[in-house]
Each structure stands twice: as structure tokens, then as C-alpha cells.
Amino acid sequence: MKFFNLIKFVLVGFVFGIVLTKAEAVSWYRIYEMFHFQSFHMFGIIGVAVVTGVVGVQAIKRNNLKDIKGLPIVITDKERGFVRYVVGGILFGLGWALVGSCPGPIFILLGAGFYGIIIVLAGALLGTYLYGVFKDKLPH
Amino acid sequence: MYSFYGTWPWYISGFLIGAVMLTLIFFGKSFGMSSNLRTLCTMAGAGKNVDFFKFDWREQKWNLAVVFGAILGGFFAVHFLSDGSGVQLNPKTIEQLAAMHIEAPNGKLGPDTLFSWEALQNPKMLAILFFGGLLIGFGTRYAGGCTSGHAITGLSNLQKPSLIAVIGFFIGGLVMAHFILPLIF
Numbered sequence: 001m002k003f004f005n006l007i008k009f010v011l012v013g014f015v016f017g018i019v020l021t022k023a024e025a026v027s028w029y030r031i032y033e034m035f036h037f038q039s040f041h042m043f044g045i046i047g048v049a050v051v052t053g054v055v056g057v058q059a060i061k062r063n064n065l066k067d068i069k070g071l072p073i074v075i076t077d078k079e080r081g082f083v084r085y086v087v088g089g090i091l092f093g094l095g096w097a098l099v100g101s102c103p104g105p106i107f108i109l110l111g112a113g114f115y116g117i118i119i120v121l122a123g124a125l126l127g128t129y130l131y132g133v134f135k136d137k138l139p140h
Numbered sequence: 141m142y143s144f145y146g147t148w149p150w151y152i153s154g155f156l157i158g159a160v161m162l163t164l165i166f167f168g169k170s171f172g173m174s175s176n177l178r179t180l181c182t183m184a185g186a187g188k189n190v191d192f193f194k195f196d197w198r199e200q201k202w203n204l205a206v207v208f209g210a211i212l213g214g215f216f217a218v219h220f221l222s223d224g225s226g227v228q229l230n231p232k233t234i235e236q237l238a239a240m241h242i243e244a245p246n247g248k249l250g251p252d253t254l255f256s257w258e259a260l261q262n263p264k265m266l267a268i269l270f271f272g273g274l275l276i277g278f279g280t281r282y283a284g285g286c287t288s289g290h291a292i293t294g295l296s297n298l299q300k301p302s303l304i305a306v307i308g309f310f311i312g313g314l315v316m317a318h319f320i321l322p323l324i325f
Contacts, residue, residue, distance in 0.1 A: 008167065009205035016160045016206065017213020022221060023153030026214070027249040029227055032237070035310075035317035038230035041150050046291060048154025049161070053296025056162040067168040075165065078284065078294055078301040085301050088283025089290075089308020095275025096309065097316035098268065100250065102287040103280060104173035106273075107207050109250070111214030116255035116269050123273020125184075128177040130274075131281035132192035138282065 017108045026108050028100025035097050084140040145223035161292050169202055172289035174280035176200070176207050222247075240325035253325075268324065283308065 023045055024030045034042035059065070060073050067073050096102050099120050101109060106124060109117040131138075142149050161171040178193065179200040186193035224247035234244045242251045252259065259265040280286040283305045285294065291309065294302020 006201065006205040009169075009202045010209035010212070012160055012163055012167075013206035013209020013211075014213040014216070015156070015209075017210035017215075018217040018221065019148070019153055019156045019160070019213075020210075021214050021217035021249070022148040022226075023150070023157075024147055024227055024249060025153070025157075027227055027245070028251060028254065029229055029233070029237075029245050029249070031313075032317060032321075033229055033233045035313045036233060036236070038233045041147075044150030045154040045157065046287075048151050049157040049292050050295045052155050052158025053161055053292060054298065056158065057165075057296050060162075060165065067166055069168060071168060073165060073168070075170070075297050077297070078290075078299045081301060082304060085283050085304040086308045088279050088281070089305040090279070090312035090315075091275050092279030092283055092286060093309040093312020093314075094316045094320070095272045095279055095312075096287075097313040097321070098275065099254070099272030101276075102173070103177060103276065104210060104286070104288055106276070107173070107176075107210050108214035109255075111211035111216075112218040112249065113215070114250050114255040115257060116250075116259055116265070119260070119266055119269035120273035120276070123270040123275075124177055124277035125180060125273075127274040127277025127279070128174075128281050129181050129186055129190070129193075129277075131278050132178070132181065132186065132190040135192050 016104070017111060020105060020108055021112060026101060026105035026112065031097060031100040081140050084138070087139075143223070143225065145221060146225040147228065157292060158296070161288070161296065164206075167202075170289075171293045172203075172285055173207070173210075174277075174286040174289060176203050177277055178281065179204060218249075240322060242325060279312070 020026050025042065025045055030042055033039045057075060065073055101120065106117055106121050164171045179197050182193040182195060182197045226247055227245035227249060229245060242253045254265060285305065290302040290305040295306065
């Protein structure tokens with residue numbers, strides 16, 4: 001039972017991995033091209049994903065839809081704040097354009113056979129750990 | 141112009157990514173990939189010294205299952221759904237890359253300059269990869285999310301913090317792509 005419960009999440013991840021690979025959103029080249037505004041491709045992907053998401057989320061909220069277990073769907077709001085979003089966002093953006101991958105693609109590229117990504121993953125784990133260590137000393 | 145084994149069009153890809161996010165909401169969860177980095181730290185024992193990592197990682201098993209699926213998906217897409225015709229860049233981009241000694245993709249998703257076995261024997265490339273990872277790990281946790289958590293999920297729910305974060309992502313990305321990459325390559 002527990003096993004079958006997890007299988008559906010593996011399937012969602014499987015589709016996600018295929019889509020991001022075939023969309024080339026995991027490609028260092030595409031990220032470079034995007035930040036130089038030399039292709040509409042990546043902007044189109046993010047734009048359509050957000051429009052699909054807005055329509056779906058509004059449909060859920062307006063119709064009080066239930067989830068798979070029959071429970072009401074609650075989408076929690078993000079915490080208020082400014083500094084953390086700007087500074088954290090900029091730091092992530094620097095890393096995103098440098099190695100061309102955000103956290104999802106790090107894992108997808110492991111499967112795709114890009115060995116160098118293991119080093120990126122190691123750095124990302126250390127970065128996450130360092131945030132945990134300094135969290136209370138940082139402005140949020 | 142588009143083929144199933146080549147680059148998938150943006151309008152289909154974007155729709156499917158939105159659908160993945162909505163499916164996870166329907167499953168009673170939320171779409172966010174960077175949280176898995178925190179979970180992995182906790183599994184490695186980071187909770188012993190740092191409160192931020194003190195939580196029961198089993199609650200996040202579902203998200204690790206998504207990660208596992210994503211790894212399989214990446215493998216499957218590269219080995220069974222690709223004919224090597226992808227990553228057709230703007231010729232101007234290829235010109236710029238050549239000036240930085242980065243080879244044209246020729247169907248590859250990432251440059252050998254950065255990701256090949258040979259690159260891993262080059263201390264400079266190792267440093268770039270590690271430092272990039274460091275920025276990604278620290279930045280996403282500080283901002284409370286990445287492209288999936290803020291740009292897709294947060295914007296879909298019309299969250300102002302996510303909009304601020306996404307603007308931050310682009311400021312950082314533009315600075316790196318325009319001013320820093322040409323200096324280091």
C-alpha cells in the first residue's frame with residue numbers, strides 16, 4: 001500500500017524529467033540563450049507553465065475542489081518578506097546562469113549522464129547546509 | 141518543424157510543467173524541488189547540530205520519489221526519446237560561445253567544457269561547478285524556493301514574494317551571463 005502510494009509520485013517525477021529534458025530547460029545552452037534574450041523558447045515555457053498554473057489554481061479555489069483523498073485543497077501563501085527574496089533570489093540567479101541548472105535539472109541531469117553535475121549537487125548540498133547554519137543571523 | 145524526438149515546443153512543454161504542478165496539488169502536496177536538498181542534508185545527519193534540519197525526513201519521502209522519477213525521466217528522455225537534433229541555438233549565441241571557447245551544442249544539452257570527464261580533471265572547471273552549486277543551494281534556501289517553487293508554483297498562486305524572488309533570479313542571471321561569464325571563460 002505504502003509502495004503504491006509512492007509510485008504515483010515517481011510517475012509524476014518521470015514525466016517531469018522527460019518534459020524538462022525534451023524542452024531543453026535542463027540545458028546550460030538554453031539558460032545562456034535565455035539570459036541573452038536570444039530566444040523566446042525558455043520564456044515561452046515559463047510563461048505557458050504559469051498561465052496553466054494560474055488557470056488551474058483559480059479553478060481549484062473557486063470550485064473548492066478536493067484532493068485525491070477527498071480533503072479540501074489548501075495552497076499556503078508564501079511568507080511575507082523582502083530581503084530574503086531579493087538577496088536569496090539574486091544568489092540563486094547567479095548560480096543558475098553559471099552552471100545552467102536549477103535544483104530540478106540537477107537531478108534530471110544526473111540521470112541524463114552529465115557527470116559534472118555531481119559536483120554541482122555537492123556544492124548545492126553544502127550551500128543548503130550553510131544556510132541552515134547561518135539562518136538566524138541573516139536578515140529575512 | 142517540431143519532432144517528437146527533437147526539441148519539444150515551448151507551448152506543449154510549458155503546459156505539461158503546469159500540469160505536473162497541478163497534479164502534485166491534486167495529490168495533496170506542492171511542487172518544489174529545492175526542498176529535497178534540505179531533506180538530503182537531514183538524512184545525512186545535519187539535524188544533529190543545526191535546528192533547521194531537525195525534522196522527520198520521512199514526511200518528505202513523496203518528494204524524494206518525485207526526484208527518483210525525475211532522474212529516471214532524464215535517463216529515458218536522453219536514451220530513448222532523442223535523435224540528436226535538439227538544442228538548435230540562435231547563431232548569435234553560438235558565436236558568443238565560441239568567443240568564450242565553449243563549443244556549439246551539436247545536439248548535446250550541456251557543453252563538454254563544463255560537464256565532461258576531462259572537465260572534471262580541470263581544477264578551474266571543478267571550482268566553477270562547485271561554486272555554482274553553492275550559490276544554488278544557499279540562494280534557493282534563503283529565498284525559500286527555486287524555479288519550481290517560486291516561478292511556477294508561487295506565480296501561479298499570484299504570490300508577491302514569488303514575484304520578488306523571480307525578479308531576483310533574473311537580476312542574478314543577467315549579471316552572471318552578461319558580465320561574469322565572459323570574464324571566467
